[in-house]
Amino acid sequence: MMPTRWLTDHEHLLPSGAAGHDASALDVACGRGRNAIWLARRGLITRGIDRDPAVIHILNEEALRQRLPLRGDVVDLERDPVSLGSDLYDVVVVVHYLHRPLFPTLLAAVRPGGLLVYETFTGAQAARGKPTNPAFLLEPGELRELLQPLQILVEREGEFEDKMLASVIARRALP
Numbered sequence: 001m002m003p004t005r006w007l008t009d010h011e012h013l014l015p016s017g018a019a020g021h022d023a024s025a026l027d028v029a030c031g032r033g034r035n036a037i038w039l040a041r042r043g044l045i046t047r048g049i050d051r052d053p054a055v056i057h058i059l060n061e062e063a064l065r066q067r068l069p070l071r072g073d074v075v076d077l078e079r080d081p082v083s084l085g086s087d088l089y090d091v092v093v094v095v096h097y098l099h100r101p102l103f104p105t106l107l108a109a110v111r112p113g114g115l116l117v118y119e120t121f122t123g124a125q126a127a128r129g130k131p132t133n134p135a136f137l138l139e140p141g142e143l144r145e146l147l148q149p150l151q152i153l154v155e156r157e158g159e160f161e162d163k164m165l166a167s168v169i170a171r172r173a174l175p
Contacts (some may be wrong), residue, residue, distance in 0.1 A: 004095045007095070024046070024091070024111075025092070033055070035095055037066070047073060055072075056073065092106055096121065110172040114171070120166065121164060
């Protein structure tokens with residue numbers, strides 16, 4: 001279970017610790033936790049959330065087995081009125097998941113100076129196979145707009161690893 005290359009290729013941007021607190025991470029719609037496990041192995045106190053209780057159970061068992069600073073929680077981001085907290089995480093990671101109403105909640109969860117690492121499919125992916133539902137596909141340039149007012153550090157949009165993707169790493173401004 002390899003983490004997404006977008007995350008690992010930009011490991012140098014991630015915190016290993018911050019002044020006054022241990023660095024923390026949130027993996028949104030984490031599935032089996034490939035990115036959450038990778039973050040926790042790097043010493044970030046990590047929370048993975050997903051709506052599937054079975055995958056969260058597996059993730060928690062794996063975290064316990066490896067003695068990782070990682071906890072998985074069952075959260076349905078599309079049904080529950082969801083709060084991910086405010087200014088809590090140094091890194092928020094979202095990979096292959098898109099629910100546009102969640103963006104204000106995601107932005108609020110990032111601590112000032114923290115990063116949002118986001119990668120998901122663009123509309124061009126529909127011609128290649130799944131997903132095909134426009135609700136789960138970004139329009140050209142849309143990810144940049146959804147992440148305002150964060151500062152874009154690195155971005156790409158196009159064909160990568162045989163998928164049509166938009167990927168961004170953005171920083172929340174310090175007060």
